[in-house]
Amino acid sequence: MAKQLYNPPSPLETRILSKRFGLEGSETLDVYLANDGYKAFLKAKEMAPEAIIEEVKTSALRGRGGAGFPTGLKWSFVPRTSPKPRVIVVNADESEPGTCKDRLLMEYDPHQMIEGILIASLAVQAHVGYIYIRGEYRYLVEAMDRALEEAYARGYLGKNIAGTGWDFDLYTHTGAGAYECGEETALLDSLEGKRGIPRMKPPFPAVAGAWAMPTLLNNVETFSAIPPIIRDGGAAFAALGTPKNGGTRLVCISGHVNQPGVYELPLGFPMMKAIEEVAGGIPGGKKLKAVVPGGSSCPILRADECDIAMDYDTLAKIGSMLGSGGMVVLDETTDMVGFALRIMRFYAHESCGWCIPCREGTTWMKKILTRFHEGQGRREDIALLGELSKNMLGRTFCALGDAAALPTISIVEKFTEDFETYLARQEVMV
Amino acid sequence: MTFSPQLEQRFAKMLTRYPEGRTRSAVIPMLIYAQDEVGAITRDVIEEVAKRCKVTPVQVDEVVGYYSMLHRKPQGKFHVQVCTNISCLLVGGEELYEHAKKKLGVGHKETTADGQFSLEEVECMGACSWAPAVEINYDFHHHVTPEKLDQLIDGLRKAH
Ligand SMILES: Cc1cc2nc3c(=O)[nH]c(=O)nc-3n(C[C@H](O)[C@H](O)[C@H](O)COP(=O)(O)O)c2cc1C
Ligand code: SF4
Numbered sequence: 105m106a107k108q109l110y111n112p113p114s115p116l117e118t119r120i121l122s123k124r125f126g127l128e129g130s131e132t133l134d135v136y137l138a139n140d141g142y143k144a145f146l147k148a149k150e151m152a153p154e155a156i157i158e159e160v161k162t163s164a165l166r167g168r169g170g171a172g173f174p175t176g177l178k179w180s181f182v183p184r185t186s187p188k189p190r191v192i193v194v195n196a197d198e199s200e201p202g203t204c205k206d207r208l209l210m211e212y213d214p215h216q217m218i219e220g221i222l223i224a225s226l227a228v229q230a231h232v233g234y235i236y237i238r239g240e241y242r243y244l245v246e247a248m249d250r251a252l253e254e255a256y257a258r259g260y261l262g263k264n265i266a267g268t269g270w271d272f273d274l275y276t277h278t279g280a281g282a283y284e285c286g287e288e289t290a291l292l293d294s295l296e297g298k299r300g301i302p303r304m305k306p307p308f309p310a311v312a313g314a315w316a317m318p319t320l321l322n323n324v325e326t327f328s329a330i331p332p333i334i335r336d337g338g339a340a341f342a343a344l345g346t347p348k349n350g351g352t353r354l355v356c357i358s359g360h361v362n363q364p365g366v367y368e369l370p371l372g373f374p375m376m377k378a379i380e381e382v383a384g385g386i387p388g389g390k391k392l393k394a395v396v397p398g399g400s401s402c403p404i405l406r407a408d409e410c411d412i413a414m415d416y417d418t419l420a421k422i423g424s425m426l427g428s429g430g431m432v433v434l435d436e437t438t439d440m441v442g443f444a445l446r447i448m449r450f451y452a453h454e455s456c457g458w459c460i461p462c463r464e465g466t467t468w469m470k471k472i473l474t475r476f477h478e479g480q481g482r483r484e485d486i487a488l489l490g491e492l493s494k495n496m497l498g499r500t501f502c503a504l505g506d507a508a509a510l511p512t513i514s515i516v517e518k519f520t521e522d523f524e525t526y527l528a529r530q531e532v533m534v
Numbered sequence: 535m536t537f538s539p540q541l542e543q544r545f546a547k548m549l550t551r552y553p554e555g556r557t558r559s560a561v562i563p564m565l566i567y568a569q570d571e572v573g574a575i576t577r578d579v580i581e582e583v584a585k586r587c588k589v590t591p592v593q594v595d596e597v598v599g600y601y602s603m604l605h606r607k608p609q610g611k612f613h614v615q616v617c618t619n620i621s622c623l624l625v626g627g628e629e630l631y632e633h634a635k636k637k638l639g640v641g642h643k644e645t646t647a648d649g650q651f652s653l654e655e656v657e658c659m660g661a662c663s664w665a666p667a668v669e670i671n672y673d674f675h676h677h678v679t680p681e682k683l684d685q686l687i688d689g690l691r692k693a694h
């Protein structure tokens with residue numbers, strides 16, 4: 105009997121990273137080993153670091169944490185012959201609204217991620233790594249700790265891994281509630297026991313990261329994609345997607361759909377097909393109004409913009425982003441003023457307060473949107489929201505400022521009529 | 535102040551994880567585990583954590599206000615966290631939060647008089663595709679309806 109997953113799989117998926125999810129005991133080392141586990145690490149052990157990095161470049165894998173930076177290129181920036189020891193950090197902070205996939209990779213297949221980290225350790229010549237897990241995911245800290253313990257006991261972590269002579273230690277580290285700690289440099293400060301305030305870049309973490317040591321930092325899903333890439337070759341992974349957008353990714357579909365869930369789809373998968381066929385369409389025969397393509401930080405798409413292929417470059421072309429893979433579907437009944445307000449409340453709450461444009465900008469916009477939502481809006485507010493968010497763009501210390509501004513600009517511009525409706529309703533009341 | 539032997543063991547392990555001389559890194563994990571046992575970040579907890587991590591109490595104190603899961607006052611025995619962020623919002627998260635307020639008779643970050651339950655409206659907790667989501671202490675509950683929430687709360691009430 106198949107085990108109960110969070111949501112039933114779809115026949116339209118291409119299950120590469122999630123291929124073991126449905127197996128009974130998929131979180132154990134035995135099931136992992138019986139299903140291709142550690143073939144890739146043993147192969148990588150025979151490769152030079154440059155060759156591993158080349159293979160990752162060939163795969164066209166791009167970071168799954170949000171920014172979509174080419175992974176192989178990032179790995180090549182880490183000075184692997186530096187006299188300073190290298191550190192690997194896994195970003196398991198998963199807090200971008202709409203995103204719930206890293207959870208599954210750690211819960212169902214922790215050894216795949218561990219193997220990916222081990223391969224990365226060969227590529228950048230690191231001997232220690234930390235998995236930074238958001239505080240709310242305590243059960244995953246425990247699940248990861250069990251997996252690590254098993255890997256240590258069976259010689260897949262620690263000294264002389266699988267008899268290869270390679271040494272690597274890996275630990276979990278829990279956060280304590282702060283979206284900002286998902287930003288890579290804030291995360292590093294948090295890992296050092298401080299408040300999560302972003303750092304000035306450069307130096308980039310690759311050169312001076314955790315404890316000023318060269319640091320390779322990637323998302324959970326990015327590391328989890330490494331074993332299949334090394335095992336079956338970078339070219340095979342790349343071929344699943346579109347040019348420069350290799351492989352598959354875990355798309356988290358939520359909101360107004362009949363079968364919300366996390367589904368592994370190749371890059372370039374048609375967005376409308378994902379909504380209508382993978383996620384079973386919109387309930388009650390309602391029409392599509394908008395889509396948040398990759399987490400709350402992304403500019404929102406109007407229904408007529410959604411007939412597109414889901415890859416980084418296509419989304420960039422239409423002025424949005426693929427982000428973290430959190431796709432939120434909104435039907436025609438959705439009130440965009442309320443939606444914009446909820447997004448801004450989030451960013452105002454999570455702004456770390458370090459720089460003024462973000463701290464003040466998010467608070468001010470929250471105030472305006474609240475007023476509007478309560479029926480006290482003014483016509484000038486619509487333009488003011490646009491102006492305030494545009495003024496924030498590119499002027500903040502970290503990307504959280506842009507993350508608050510971008511969706512707001514898109515909502516105000518693309519759904520002005522929703523704001524107009526509020527004003528019209530107010531006039532009737534008067 | 536003393537912690538349970540299990541926690542002492544956990545702390546001892548934690549301190550060996552980080553590079554030489556970097557025990558400050560254990561501050562946040564230690565605080566949250568200590569809070570789980572003690573109930574809140576008290577003065578004593580701060581001093582103990584500072585001592586173990588070889589930092590000043592001020593260095594520990596300054597992180598407490600930054601992290602949303604750390605708190606200086608005890609919460610309810612069961613801390614009910616209801617997400618109202620975008621994915622939950624679209625499928626009834628706000629109504630669920632309003633329902634929780636009525637059911638428990640408390641508001642955001644408040645605790646019931648008997649100390650059993652506290653309530654918090656929280657940001658996305660990584661359960662968007664199985665929304666609306668609620669986390670009680672560290673346990674996730676998915677596709678939560680007002681009726682399901684009532685059952686959860688009544689169940690906890692009865693059991694304790
Ligand atoms: C405010 C903010 C929050 C972020 N949150 C996360 C997160 O929760 N998880 C994540 O992997 N990346 C997050 N990122 C992106 C990271 O800074 C970083 O780019 C990423 O972890 C790098 O890994 P990748 O190249 O594998 O994607 C966030 C960025 C910002 C600006
Ligand atoms: S942009 Fe916002 S979150 Fe980022 S450093 Fe500035 S205040 Fe902090």
Ligand code: FES
Pocket residue numbers: 201202203617618619620621622623657658659660661662665667
């Ligand atoms: S929006 Fe509620 S769990 Fe993500």
